[in-house]
Amino acid sequence: MNKYEQLASDIEEAIAAGTLRPGDRLPSVRETVASRGVSPSTVFEAYYLLEARGVVEARPRSGYFVRRSRDAAAEPHSPPPRAESTSVAVSDLVLEVLGSLRERDVVPMGSAFPSPWLFPLQRLARGGAAAMRQLAPDDLLEDLAAGNEDLRRQLALRYVANGVAVASEEIIVTSGAMEALNLCLQVATRPGDVVAIESPTFYGCLQALERLQLKAVEIETHPREGVQLESLRQALARHPVKACWFMPNFQNPTGSLMSVDKKQALVDLLARHEVPLIEDDAYAELYFGARRPPPAKAFDRKGLVMHCSSFSKCLAPGYRVGWTAAGRYAGAVERLKLMSTLSVAVPSQVAVLDYLRHGAFDKHLRGLRAALAQRQQQALQFVQQSFPAGTRVTRPEGGYLLWLELPAAVDALQLQRLALARNISVAPGHLFSTSPHFHNYIRLNYGHPAAERMQEAVRTLGQLVVELAARR
Amino acid sequence: MNKYEQLASDIEEAIAAGTLRPGDRLPSVRETVASRGVSPSTVFEAYYLLEARGVVEARPRSGYFVRRSRDAAAEPHSPPPRAESTSVAVSDLVLEVLGSLRERDVVPMGSAFPSPWLFPLQRLARGGAAAMRQLAPDDLLEDLAAGNEDLRRQLALRYVANGVAVASEEIIVTSGAMEALNLCLQVATRPGDVVAIESPTFYGCLQALERLQLKAVEIETHPREGVQLESLRQALARHPVKACWFMPNFQNPTGSLMSVDKKQALVDLLARHEVPLIEDDAYAELYFGARRPPPAKAFDRKGLVMHCSSFSKCLAPGYRVGWTAAGRYAGAVERLKLMSTLSVAVPSQVAVLDYLRHGAFDKHLRGLRAALAQRQQQALQFVQQSFPAGTRVTRPEGGYLLWLELPAAVDALQLQRLALARNISVAPGHLFSTSPHFHNYIRLNYGHPAAERMQEAVRTLGQLVVELAARR
Numbered sequence: 001m002n003k004y005e006q007l008a009s010d011i012e013e014a015i016a017a018g019t020l021r022p023g024d025r026l027p028s029v030r031e032t033v034a035s036r037g038v039s040p041s042t043v044f045e046a047y048y049l050l051e052a053r054g055v056v057e058a059r060p061r062s063g064y065f066v067r068r069s070r071d072a073a074a075e076p077h078s079p080p081p082r083a084e085s086t087s088v089a090v091s092d093l094v095l096e097v098l099g100s101l102r103e104r105d106v107v108p109m110g111s112a113f114p115s116p117w118l119f120p121l122q123r124l125a126r127g128g129a130a131a132m133r134q135l136a137p138d139d140l141l142e143d144l145a146a147g148n149e150d151l152r153r154q155l156a157l158r159y160v161a162n163g164v165a166v167a168s169e170e171i172i173v174t175s176g177a178m179e180a181l182n183l184c185l186q187v188a189t190r191p192g193d194v195v196a197i198e199s200p201t202f203y204g205c206l207q208a209l210e211r212l213q214l215k216a217v218e219i220e221t222h223p224r225e226g227v228q229l230e231s232l233r234q235a236l237a238r239h240p241v242k243a244c245w246f247m248p249n250f251q252n253p254t255g256s257l258m259s260v261d262k263k264q265a266l267v268d269l270l271a272r273h274e275v276p277l278i279e280d281d282a283y284a285e286l287y288f289g290a291r292r293p294p295p296a297k298a299f300d301r302k303g304l305v306m307h308c309s310s311f312s313k314c315l316a317p318g319y320r321v322g323w324t325a326a327g328r329y330a331g332a333v334e335r336l337k338l339m340s341t342l343s344v345a346v347p348s349q350v351a352v353l354d355y356l357r358h359g360a361f362d363k364h365l366r367g368l369r370a371a372l373a374q375r376q377q378q379a380l381q382f383v384q385q386s387f388p389a390g391t392r393v394t395r396p397e398g399g400y401l402l403w404l405e406l407p408a409a410v411d412a413l414q415l416q417r418l419a420l421a422r423n424i425s426v427a428p429g430h431l432f433s434t435s436p437h438f439h440n441y442i443r444l445n446y447g448h449p450a451a452e453r454m455q456e457a458v459r460t461l462g463q464l465v466v467e468l469a470a471r472r
Numbered sequence: 473m474n475k476y477e478q479l480a481s482d483i484e485e486a487i488a489a490g491t492l493r494p495g496d497r498l499p500s501v502r503e504t505v506a507s508r509g510v511s512p513s514t515v516f517e518a519y520y521l522l523e524a525r526g527v528v529e530a531r532p533r534s535g536y537f538v539r540r541s542r543d544a545a546a547e548p549h550s551p552p553p554r555a556e557s558t559s560v561a562v563s564d565l566v567l568e569v570l571g572s573l574r575e576r577d578v579v580p581m582g583s584a585f586p587s588p589w590l591f592p593l594q595r596l597a598r599g600g601a602a603a604m605r606q607l608a609p610d611d612l613l614e615d616l617a618a619g620n621e622d623l624r625r626q627l628a629l630r631y632v633a634n635g636v637a638v639a640s641e642e643i644i645v646t647s648g649a650m651e652a653l654n655l656c657l658q659v660a661t662r663p664g665d666v667v668a669i670e671s672p673t674f675y676g677c678l679q680a681l682e683r684l685q686l687k688a689v690e691i692e693t694h695p696r697e698g699v700q701l702e703s704l705r706q707a708l709a710r711h712p713v714k715a716c717w718f719m720p721n722f723q724n725p726t727g728s729l730m731s732v733d734k735k736q737a738l739v740d741l742l743a744r745h746e747v748p749l750i751e752d753d754a755y756a757e758l759y760f761g762a763r764r765p766p767p768a769k770a771f772d773r774k775g776l777v778m779h780c781s782s783f784s785k786c787l788a789p790g791y792r793v794g795w796t797a798a799g800r801y802a803g804a805v806e807r808l809k810l811m812s813t814l815s816v817a818v819p820s821q822v823a824v825l826d827y828l829r830h831g832a833f834d835k836h837l838r839g840l841r842a843a844l845a846q847r848q849q850q851a852l853q854f855v856q857q858s859f860p861a862g863t864r865v866t867r868p869e870g871g872y873l874l875w876l877e878l879p880a881a882v883d884a885l886q887l888q889r890l891a892l893a894r895n896i897s898v899a900p901g902h903l904f905s906t907s908p909h910f911h912n913y914i915r916l917n918y919g920h921p922a923a924e925r926m927q928e929a930v931r932t933l934g935q936l937v938v939e940l941a942a943r944r
Contacts, residue, residue: 098616116612129600144570318815348820
């Protein structure tokens with residue numbers, strides 16, 4: 001644990017013990033520097049981390065205070081999933097809900113993407129065009145399936161910078177993370193196989209299983225801590241699990257983040273069973289803490305982890321540039337890609353490559369993270385103002401999604417339809433599981449609307465929830 | 473039949489009857505205008521068509537002459553395929569051969585793409601960049617799976633201009649024709665189903681069947697006239713065919729072109745059996761005749777034809793913009809796309825859209841066709857100069873591929889390896905069928921090298937063939 005993490009942890013303990021109470025002011029930076037013998041930047045990082053975790057809040061010109069509101073909206077539950085494996089069929093519902101997002105006037109709180117206004121689109125277009133004009137025509141036909149050689153090298157460099165040993169040879173560029181995940185799933189399974197997934201999970205995972213005629217066994221997933229390893233252990237003992245599809249960092253929909261120790265234990269457990277892990281890591285760059293949480297891939301010694309990510313949510317929406325570092329499966333993934341979509345659009349690849357080389361990617365990411373962290377604070381505040389008692393909500397340490405448990409009487413699908421009639425979209429819990437446990441849950445995207453629009457939309461949603469809760 | 477087609481047909485009959493003999497000069501345009509009462513342009517179109525068919529040749533300042541060389545290289549045979557359906561496994565060989573194309577120094581006569589130097593890449597990059605800069609950020613997330621609304625409208629307009637009734641609603645933009653074909657195949661079949669394919673066929677078709685665990689029943693395919701309907705009729709009677717995958721226009725690898733009547737009969741036959749047709753029409757714009765040959769889709773009354781094409785071979789290689797007009801299957805294709813790759817890269821879509829709107833697409837195509845037609849003449853000449861007696865070769869009316877039948881003793885795979893050692897790639901017949909009928913066939917791409925380089929490469933190939941033929 002770093003110095004600032006230690007300091008943050010000490011403060012959290014003080015709050016848990018009642019030494020610091022809701023509304024109390026934290027010691028000033030100067031006081032803490034003096035009392036602990038640490039640098040001011042350590043104190044700032046600790047306070048920032050606590051703020052990101054929702055433990056404290058900054059008040060302009062007054063300092064940091066222990067939040068009062070934490071109890072007002074407790075964490076959602078993580079109901080134990082069914083023990084048996086099930087076939088999957090959610091596509092109709094997903095299509096219906098996604099279809100509603102196309103209307104421009106809708107406040108897209110059901111969307112899976114952050115606002116495209118948050119991205120350096122002009123810079124990308126300019127750099128991409130320059131790179132395309134400089135490209136030798138022959139380069140358009142090179143590196144077909146695996147992707148642009150230089151882009152793969154840049155990706156490998158970023159892995160290494162994050163302490164993950166990945167060679168560019170095991171990287172395949174794909175049409176977004178979605179294609180990467182689908183290809184990885186297909187190389188690891190045959191129709192009828194059992195795959196372990198989170199409960200709740202990203203509906204794209206359920207759709208992929210449905211498309212490939214795979215069976216799902218759902219693993220209990222804590223809304224803050226992620227996959228419960230004991231639940232996974234039982235599933236591995238009971239079912240012939242051929243692959244796992246998990247999101248250790250800022251899981252969709254819950255936003256949960258597995259700890260470093262837990263990731264290590266996960267990889268070790270799967271290595272003992274020789275079960276591949278398809279790691280969906282699309283949100284990791286959107287952390288609010290001090291540094292990027294490592295992927296499970298960082299602990300992979302056997303080439304069993306297929307790490308999948310993309311630039312769609314952190315740099316270049318619509319460009320469809322994703323990738324997988326697929327370990328021992330890289331050859332099979334490349335081959336399957338060659339047979340299905342052949343290669344990724346060169347203009348997109350060179351635009352992203354140009355930005356990685358000459359743009360200010362890390363600076364852009366810092367701004368994006370700060371913007372999303374601020375929106376989360378606002379969104380949580382609006383939820384607490386407008387939603388009825390009994391509502392429980394996550395407070396993820398990254399990303400742009402909240403996961404809300406509503407009073408048990410509320411049907412999220414009914415809420416979704418009523419909200420849509422008022423030009424607000426939400427993603428009902430029905431989309432995220434084959435079991436009915438999440439029918440009173442919704443996922444809210446706070447990465448889109450401006451504060452006033454979000455406040456009004458959340459207020460409307462809150463009223464609808466109150467009405468639905470009272471109806472039964 | 474048009475006037476010019478009638479005229480061309482009359483001349484062909486005169487040649488067949490011996491009235492006009494090899495080396496004879498055709499009547500001048502003025503004479504023919506006078507004798508037949510047609511316009512000069514009709515005569516030009518007829519002579520141009522005959523030239524494209526390889527029946528006559530133009531000599532500068534002398535007029536048109538009946539070719540002497542036609543007998544020297546007769547058409548390849550179309551051996552009857554196996555009657556039973558078979559599972560498919562060609563991927564390893566395909567990957568090995570395609571892998572050899574990545575080397576820059578190789579004369580890529582085994583490539584599936586024409587030279588990227590033939591395309592307006594600077595104009596595409598410039599227009600695409602301008603379009604991206606003008607794009608509203610929200611447009612990056614609209615029209616996700618089906619593709620850019622305006623691009624789909626432009627595609628529908630081109631169909632209508634070609635006399636094919638297609639609404640933009642049934643068009644799904646895809647990552648090249650390859651993804652379109654794969655999606656269509658998947659919506660029409662379940663693992664284990666039987667699919668009727670051409671013999672020989674594009675190896676991408678064989679790979680798609682392999683990937684989806686489908687069985688192939690091969691249909692006899694004439695190297696000039698395409699699918700033999702009698703052979704298809706028998707297959708439909710004998711096997712539970714769930715779909716057909718055919719290339720009626722400039723088939724890969726043979727270059728065969730089904731006549732209008734034959735296409736009509738094909739669509740009618742399949743309609744009676746309620747069997748969907750996946751129509752791979754990637755080469756149709758590369759015709760050497762007077763106008764674009766219609767797709768089978770033009771005769772579709774029941775929404776059973778899924779017409780697939782792309783801009784990869786006629787405008788924008790590497791951009792990965794293809795599409796399908798999928799008739800009654802459009803909804804299922806869109807849904808499957810949403811689950812697998814989500815959407816096509818926006819920069820690619822808007823670059824192509826900008827070119828269709830503001831570029832000179834038809835002018836570019838005219839230039840491209842003329843360049844390819846000229847290269848074909850050269851390539852045929854070189855083949856006739858260098859290949860031994862007993863070599864038979866197609867003379868397609870479009871595209872950039874020749875299909876050669878070599879003396880029976882020559883093993884094309886052996887030839888491919890020897891040629892590669894001399895920095896020349898060819899595509900051996902082994903790639904194009906699950907049966908061993910084409911082991912003495914090769915596909916030659918004449919859309920790449922400049923004349924001198926092609927001449928030298930073909931000479932080397934011819935020598936190798938002579939050596940291999942003598943060895944046994």
